[in-house]
Amino acid sequence: MFTLSLFIPFVLGGLIGWVYFFGLWETVRRLPDAKSPHGLMILSFTARTLFALGGFFVLADGQWERMAASVSGFFIVKLVLVHGFGRFAKPSSTGAVSWKS
Secondary structure, eight states, rough: OOHHHHOOOOOOHHHHHHHHHHHHHHHHHGGGOHHHHHHHHHHHHHHHHHHHHHHHHHTTTTTTHHHHHHHHHHHHHHHHHHHHGGGGOOTTTTTTGGGOO
């Protein structure tokens, strides 16, 4: 039974996923202009991971059902974002050597 006590962690888990993957998107977008790309990647990964794990810990409140609901929301947002933004990354029709010509 999917009650309100599981719906709230599901929605908030989706919000955690949106923040996590938006942060990843911004990190990748800013990498070419970064003075220290390695530092940016490490800092971004650490901050996003701590945010997500902390959010899951708070949402779970010691109940595995709430943890499962929040992680499900996280991964559903991931699937939606990958499906939506995946359309922007189209490979070149000439192949990998197009930059050499």
